[in-house]
Amino acid sequence: MKLSAHYNRSNIIITVSVLLVGAVIYYFAINYIIQRQLDRDLTEEMEEIVSYIGSRHKFPVQLDIDQEDVSFNETNQSNFKTVYFNAPFRKSIKKDSDDDNNGRAVETLVHVNGKSYLMTIVISRESTEYLVQVIATITLILMVGLFLVLLLTNRYVSHDLWKPFFYLLQQLKAFSVSDHTNFSYSKTNVDEFNELEAAVLLMSSRVRKDYRTLKQFTENASHEMMTPLSVITSKLDILIQDDSLNPEHYKQLQDIYGATNKLSRLNQSLLLLVKIENNLIGETELLELDQLVLEKSEQFQELITSKHITVTTAIAQKTVTASGQLLDILFNNLFSNAIRHNIDSGVINISLTDEGFLIQNTGSLHPLNEEELFERFLKGKNSEGAGLGLAIVKSICNVYNWEVSYSFISSLHTFQILFAPGKV
Amino acid sequence: MKILIVEDEQNLRENITTYLNSDGNVCESSADLGNAIEKLEDYAYDCVLLDLGLPDGEGFKVLNFLKEQRRDEAVLIISAKNGLEDKIKGLNTGADDYLIKPFHLAELKARIEAVFRRKAANSNNNLVFNEITINLQGRTVEINGNPIILTRKEYDMLLYFIANKGKVISKNAIATHLWGDEMDMNDNFYFLYTHIKNLRKKMLDADCTDYLKSIYGIGYKFLSE
CATH class of the missing domain: 3.30.565.10 (Histidine kinase-like ATPase, C-terminal domain)
Structure with missing residues (x-):
């Protein structure tokens, strides 16, 4: 699997999960803010009604055009803490709505003419729910868009981005220590690639230098051996002139001749190999x-x-x-x-x-x-x-x-x- | 023959001197370039053996010196460098032959004689040894005035033997001379025996003295008498 694919995969997984988590947090945050807004509205309404009742000592008239649903139920509770909760909104615009919790309600205790009533105010949540839907849709579209953009960028931009790398790789594949062609720069402005190129260049020149030294050594060693070898050969040539030698001596001398001959051939072959590899062989x-x-x-x-x-x-x-x-x-x-x-x-x-x-x-x-x-x-x-x-x-x-x-x-x-x- | 040996390796210099002197030659030697040129300024030689890698410079300087002075010494280069360039450079600068180290002394002797014969430019191009007469130009051999037919290898061998007459020559030296470096004959002297047997037979058939003596286990000797 290519590095870009690995990179792509983790990139996409992280992006999508971050987006998803973000969307969830976003959803709850908006929900919370909207709820608080609704609750504030409800409190305002409630205070209005309570002050109405306080001054007029009667229930306010229920008006149809009001986007709220107020009801009073007589109760004998004397102590009640005001609560906010989700409740069905009966005046829903969508008559066929079967959502039981499409409204927000507040319940509190009011006193009218010495009697205690449980007052419930319900207001619609539909408009705010619509807002949440719009926000969710936009988030989703953004997510898909981002996903696509990422995918395309990775495919096309990273291809260009990696070009110097593949160029270098190609040269590395063709690298040979005995070769004399140098690496060529791809002139990238990516620091990492420049660093890599510099390192490869340094390494290749070092390897080549070592190789050259080694070859030089082989050549010199072989050359230096030629003179002692000629001394041995000439000593043998002189030695066999001696009349006092017996056949047993001759046999030994012949073996020395053979070994010397082999050694000088080996030397010549080594020198030849070095020469071929150094491209020192004359004209074609x-x-x-x-x-x-x-x-x-x-x-x-x-x-x-x-x-x-x-x-x-x-x-x-x-x-x-x-x-x-x-x-x-x-x-x-x-x-x-x-x-x-x-x-x-x-x-x-x-x-x-x-x-x-x-x-x-x-x-x-x-x-x-x-x-x-x-x-x-x-x-x-x-x-x-x-x-x-x-x-x-x-x-x-x-x-x-x-x-x-x-x-x-x-x-x-x-x-x-x-x-x-x-x-x- | 008066020979100057220019070689920095003392052992080799001495061996060459020993081998060549025994044949009535006079050898002098130099260990470096300066000494060699001094000697050449003062004396004339028939042949110069020249090592290329000398402590105080390349042997090519000697060649240039001889060329400038229009001297007619035959020059044989002995070098450890088996490069075609050096060989060509040497031969172009006036050397007559190029011998690569390590070499057999018998090979050196044969080369010196060949170079000297060429240089001497005898009007009489015959090499005479007792009853054997070799026409060097026509590459023909006569024994007691009767021509004998030799193959190329037998002819080469005969010249080689005569150049090293009175010396024991190892089988390796003869094989290297006949087949050169390219064929490694070290493990197989069978062909050598065949060629020598044939040469000897042809010479004996022409009533030639039996000069060729086999030295058990090591090689052959061409008697000088």
């Missing part, structure tokens, strides 16, 4: 991919023949704009993987179309874990490599927005590169 050129693929299969011919691998190719013409150096590495890694992890007398299928490049090979009978496959330092149990080959492949594909994927199709390990992912 128009390359005939079909030629490149053919050259590669030629280059790996020896390895292919030695493992008795059957290669089938389906290559269409295709040109791409890319760095020759990178594509060379890309195909080297894919080809050598397909051969290295192949079985004796296995099969390799290579296909190049306008949409993509596909290389399939026989090998282990179990599919590889696609999610981890392109991660760094992840390698098969029998692999001699450093586990960076496919990470490099993925990095190179990322540079050109190509999509590389792995699948296991009818016992064939399949690597596919799509040149224009999303279009197919």
